[in-house]
Each structure stands twice: as C-alpha cells, then as structure tokens.
Amino acid sequence: MPEWSVIIFRSLGALFILFVLTRILGKKQISQLSFFEYVLGITLGELAGFISTDLEGHYFYGVLAIFVWFFVPFLLEFAMLKSKKLRHLFEGKGRVVMKEGKVLEDNLKKERLTADELLEQLRGKNVFNLADVEFAIMETTGELSVLLKKEKQPLTPSDMGMKKVNEVEPQTVIIDGKIQLEPLATIGLSPGWLQTELEKIGVSLDNVFLGQVDAYQQLYVDLFDDNLKVPAPQGKALLLATLKKTQADLELFAVATRSPDAKAMYERNSVALNQLIDSLKPMLQN
Template structure:
C-alpha cells in the first residue's frame, strides 16, 4: 500500500478521535480557554498531526498519548466542579484592574497588561473614555468585564418607570424561497396565512431569501432582489390606531348622550380602554 494511503487513513483516524474528544470535553473548549485548556488543545493537535504523518511511529502509541492528554484534563475538569481551590489553581482568578474609577497599576503589571492594551480592551467594549468606567476586571479567559459609572449607563425601561415586555423569539418561516412548515406550526399559522400575507405586500415566496414572523404575527421579509422595496409591517400600528379611535368614540358618546346611566357607562368603558392602551403602548410602539 502506498505511503500516501497510510497517511490518509492515519489522518482520518486521528481526526475522528480528536473530534470525539472535543465533543466530550464540551463547548467550553472552543469558547473560553483557560491556560491549561490552551496548552492541552495545542498538545492534542500536535499529537494528532504527528501520528498522522510520522509513518515510522507506532499508531497505537500515538492514540494512547492522545488518550492520556484527554483523560487527565477531563478528570481535572470534573474535580474543578467540586473544588474551588483546584479551580483557582488551574484556571486562575479574575483580577480587578479598575476600582472606583481608578486604575490599579500593580494589578496591571501582574496581568502583564500595558496602558495601551487596557485602552484597547476598553475600546473593544465601546468605552472610549476611561473616566466613564467605575469597575473593570480581567477574567480568567482574558476578557475584560466592565461596569460603567451610574450616570454613564444606558437607560432601561425600569429607569423610566416603563413596564417591561417579555419578548418571544421570532420564527423563521421562509429560507431561500422555501416555506418552513415546522416554525409555522410552532406559532399556530398555516401556509395559507403566509401566502395571504405575501400577497398583501405583493411578493412571491420564490423571491424571499428570509422571512420571519414575530409574536404579534407580523411578517418581515428580505428579498433576493434588493432593489424592491417592501413595506414595513403595520399590524401593531393599526391595532393601536383602532384602540385610540374606539376610546375617542366612547368619550364622544359620553358627551352626546343625555342619559346619566349611559353617560356613566361610556365614561367607565372609556377609562378602562385608556388603561388598556397605556398597558399595551410599550408593545405596540415597539
């Protein structure tokens, strides 16, 4: 058998083993590497490349070496779930680099982080003024966590005494011009409803690159033909306008009627509908 076929089979075998090991170790290995995991990843890759191309080396011995480099980190990871001290030993601890708006130079030196690198990390977090930062810490994965000063933090609905609305993830119902039946069924809609909505905006399903339906059954589409302009969904705006008109009609009825009982009924219902509008405004204006 030619040498290149040996290399192919050895490489495929090493790739399968490496893939299985990576799957067992979990997604953390590709998202947040600690120092130990970084070294382990490099070594496993080197071993896989070595046993794939070195035809004189014993293939089984290479697999055993990979198994050792997999087993020890896997067992240590299980132990770190139960031991804080071991976790700090292997993964390190976060280190505060800015506290109460002041840079801690000694901690920067311990992290071997220069002033330029600190500013670079801040800019990566969209913070361009050091004076805006109240607290910052270097995490074990090398990422910088930042807390802005109170007056520099973005406004939230609670700051403005607005009721927060729980958002529901939209469902993608069209991909590459093809209707996705499962997402449609998830939100209780049919192909007939979808085709009707497409007809309203004058678009064929074949021209839709992506189509999504939100929790309020509004259809958003992105077309293959970018020159075509698609009107924005108006469902929520129309509902809000209808509610306002109904509330205004009730007020007019209350003014026009001569019956005290009818007047009281109209005023009560008008006030109730106004409260409904106030409660729904954060949703319908979104």
C-alpha cells in the same frame, strides 16, 4: 497501500477522534480558553498532526496519547466543579485592574498588561474615559469586564419608569424560498396564512430568502432581489390605531347620549380602554 492514502486515512481518523473528544469536553474548548485549556488544545492538535503524518510511528500509540490527554482534563473538569482551589490553580481567577476610575498598577503588572493594552481593551468595551470606570476586572479568559459608574451607565426602561416587555423569539418560517412547517405550527399558523401575508405585500414565495414571524404575527421577509422594496409590517401600528379610534368613539358616544346610565357606561369603558392602551404602548410602538 500508497503513503498518500495512508496519510489521508490517518488524518481522517485523527480528525474524527478530535471531533468526538471536543464534543465531549464541551463548548468551553471553542470559546475563550483558560491557561489549562489553551495548553490542552495545542497538545491535542500537535498529537493529531503527529499521528497523521508520521508514518514510521505506531498509530495506536498516538491515539493512546490523545486519549490520555483527553481523560486527564475530563476528570479534572469534574474535580474543579467541586473544588474552588483546583479551579484557581488550573484556571486562575479574575483580578481587579481598575477601581473607582483609578488604574491599579501592581495588579496590571501581575497580569502582564501594559497601559496601551488596557486602553485597547477598554475601547473594545466602548469606554474611552478612565474616569467613567467603577470597576474593571481581568477575567481568567483574558477578557476585560467593565462596570461603568452609575451616572455613566445607559438609561434602561426601569430608570425611566417604563414597563419592560418580554419579547418572544421570532420563528423563521421561510428559508431559501421554502416554507418551514414546524416553526409555522409552533406559533399556530398555517401555510395558507403565510401565502396570504405574502400576497398582501406583493411578494412570491420563491423570491424570499428568509421570512420570520414575530409574536404579534407580523411577517418580516428578506428577498433574493435586494432591489425590491418590501413595506414594513404594520400589524402593531394598525392595532394601536384601532384601539385609539375605539376609545375616541366611546368618548363621542358619552357626549352624544342623553341617558345618564349609558353616559356613565361609555365614560367608564373609555377610561378602562385608555388605561389598556397606555399599558400596551411599549409593545405596540416598538
């Protein structure tokens, strides 16, 4: 067998083994790495390259070495789940580098972090003023976690006394001009409904790159032809307008009627509908 074909065979075998083992070790291997995971990744890659190209080396020995480097961290992962001391030993622990707007220089030196690197990390968190920082912690992954002072934090709906709305994940119902039946069925809609919505906005199915339907059954589409303008969904705006019109009609009926009972009923329902509109505004005005 030619050497080039042997290299291809050994490389594919090493790639398959690394893929399977990485899947077993979990997603942490492809996210921000700890010290131990960093060393493990380098070693596994080095072993894979070695058994792929070293034709004089025994292939089985290389595979055996990979499995040794797999089983040791695999077992340690279980041990670290139960032992805080082991986690600190192999992964380290977070260290506070800023407190109440002041840099803790000693901790900064322990993390081998310069002032320029600290400022760079802060800018990455959209923090440009040291005085705005309540706490900054260097995590075991090398990522800087920043807590701003209370008065410098962005306003939230709860700060403004607004009701928070839990949004439901939109369903992607069209991909590359093809209807996705399963997501469409998940939200209780049919292909016929989708075709009708496309006709309303004057768009053909084969021109849709992506199409999504939100919790309010509004269709958003991205077209292959970017020069075409698609009207924004108006479902929520129309519903809010309809509710306001109905409430206004109830007030008009209350003024126009001569019956005291009917007048009281119209006024009561108008107030109830107005309260409903106020509670729905956060959802319908987004």
